[in-house]
Amino acid sequence: MSPISIFVTSVLAQNIILTKFLGICPFIGASNKEKNAFHMGLSVMLVITLSSIITYVIYHFVLVPTNTTYLRTTMFVLVIASMVQLMELFLKKYLPGIHKTMGLYLPLIATNCAVLGVTLLNINNDFNFLQMLAFSVGSSLGYLLIIYIFATIRERLETSDISKSFDGIPIALLTAAIMSLVFVRYL
Amino acid sequence: MIGIFILTALAFVLSFVLVVVDARLNKVDGRLREIESLLPGYNCGSCGFSWCRAMSEEILKNKDIYIKCRPLRGKAKKEMEDYLGIEEVK
Numbered sequence A: 001m002s003p004i005s006i007f008v009t010s011v012l013a014q015n016i017i018l019t020k021f022l023g024i025c026p027f028i029g030a031s032n033k034e035k036n037a038f039h040m041g042l043s044v045m046l047v048i049t050l051s052s053i054i055t056y057v058i059y060h061f062v063l064v065p066t067n068t069t070y071l072r073t074t075m076f077v078l079v080i081a082s083m084v085q086l087m088e089l090f091l092k093k094y095l096p097g098i099h100k101t102m103g104l105y106l107p108l109i110a111t112n113c114a115v116l117g118v119t120l121l122n123i124n125n126d127f128n129f130l131q132m133l134a135f136s137v138g139s140s141l142g143y144l145l146i147i148y149i150f151a152t153i154r155e156r157l158e159t160s161d162i163s164k165s166f167d168g169i170p171i172a173l174l175t176a177a178i179m180s181l182v183f184v185r186y187l
Numbered sequence B: 001m002i003g004i005f006i007l008t009a010l011a012f013v014l015s016f017v018l019v020v021v022d023a024r025l026n027k028v029d030g031r032l033r034e035i036e037s038l039l040p041g042y043n044c045g046s047c048g049f050s051w052c053r054a055m056s057e058e059i060l061k062n063k064d065i066y067i068k069c070r071p072l073r074g075k076a077k078k079e080m081e082d083y084l085g086i087e088e089v090k
């Protein structure tokens, strides 16, 4: 597959949230405001892209030559956690406002399964470097896109008249379900 | 066996990067430490701030506020005044 087609499929048809169900927790938790969702999506994008590159290099130049590929999950988790920590340090210093509004969800990116998922899929699919880059940027862009759309829908829902038993999270989950149906082309 | 080395090496490299970046980014103002060491260190809160470090941050912004620390008396108070006075000349 060419990198371009990988990119397009990973953004839309194979969207990481709506078709692979990875990274759902911040998808629901950090999408109550349009701005929060955008920051969350951007941070996830940064972490996914950086850790994909680093884990790819580590896997192919350290683990494969030394026959220690069984270590990959541990290694990748370590790299991802450090990337998140690094980003937190930078945000705290240069963008303290964003650091504050994101709160707990920022360190929680370390356990966002979308990140580990993309890094492991890169390896399982036997991508070369360009394909890997296309896949990680594409998936994370898909993440940003979906969480942003979802947040705008949720903001709109806040001003509408919803029956009490559906207000808040239930209607958000239903929205996510319908979006997911759209993306797997049942609608 | 080699797995142990690789994992340790990676952990070492990553923690090294984190420590260096943290030290670079979060440089604490040296005067903050000095002011804090001149305060009594009771963390009693009678100055109106939760603990002595919060108080020293306030002193850094506005040095006259040191008066509010009530346990600061006598020689210690004199030392603090000297310290802050020296700063004024600078």
Ligand code: SF4
Residues within 6 Å of the ligand: B039, B040, B041, B042, B043, B044, B045, B046, B047, B048, B049, B050, B051, B052, B055, B068, B069, B070, B071, B072
């Ligand atoms: S009053 Fe003085 S000793 Fe008490 S917390 Fe404030 S600075 Fe510390």
